Amino acid sequence: MIRKYIIATCITIMVSNSLICQVKNEKEYRIPKSKFPDKAFSYFHKDLETARRVRYYFEIDNDSISYEAKFKQDGNLYSIEFDSEGNLEDVEVQTDENEMDSNASSNIHEYLDSFFKKHRIIKIQRQFPPSIFGNGTVRISDERKSIDNLKYEIIVAGRKEKGFERYEMLFNNLGNLLEKRKFVVLGYDHILY
Numbered sequence: 001m002i003r004k005y006i007i008a009t010c011i012t013i014m015v016s017n018s019l020i021c022q023v024k025n026e027k028e029y030r031i032p033k034s035k036f037p038d039k040a041f042s043y044f045h046k047d048l049e050t051a052r053r054v055r056y057y058f059e060i061d062n063d064s065i066s067y068e069a070k071f072k073q074d075g076n077l078y079s080i081e082f083d084s085e086g087n088l089e090d091v092e093v094q095t096d097e098n099e100m101d102s103n104a105s106s107n108i109h110e111y112l113d114s115f116f117k118k119h120r121i122i123k124i125q126r127q128f129p130p131s132i133f134g135n136g137t138v139r140i141s142d143e144r145k146s147i148d149n150l151k152y153e154i155i156v157a158g159r160k161e162k163g164f165e166r167y168e169m170l171f172n173n174l175g176n177l178l179e180k181r182k183f184v185v186l187g188y189d190h191i192l193y
Contacts, residue, residue, distance in 0.1 A: 023182045026061045039086030088130040095126050107175025116158030127151040
């Protein structure tokens with residue numbers, strides 16, 4: 001009897017931990033440039049010369065801490081994320097659905113239609129890995145747009161059995177789901193810009 005209780009307790013803990021990991025509890029705090037990690041500027045210092053609306057953020061997401069720089073350049077909204085040490089994690093550029101690869105877009109919609117009864121895409125970002133950047137700029141050239149390890153980060157609201165829910169979903173360049181997290185909004189700065 002005790003053995004069954006221990007096994008049931010272990011299973012409950014494992015299931016609850018996996019569910020916790022699938023929820024995105026994110027909060028962004030706007031910070032002054034002086035509080036941003038100096039090391040991070042080496043990745044995009046050339047972009048700051050022509051960037052507009054530059055803003056810096058400190059972000060807490062579940063147990064992780066990161067920094068984010070957001071700015072507008074050449075008509076694109078950039079979001080550059082760094083770890084707590086100032087190392088580049090990824091570069092995201094907000095995009096419209098018509099700028100996506102048509103096959104990827106079709107696969108993403110097929111998945112969303114199967115997951116939700118009804119859905120609305122709130123935001124789409126192309127996500128680029130840190131390995132393709134250097135020389136002090138994160139500007140997205142045509143050659144960078146067509147890389148194989150490009151990902152799409154999508155924030156979507158949709159109707160399910162229990163009402164509307166928001167999710168952050170990550171898809172690969174072919175439109176296949178890589179990651180899905182329920183989105184609990186604690187601050188709205190990341191949605192607006």
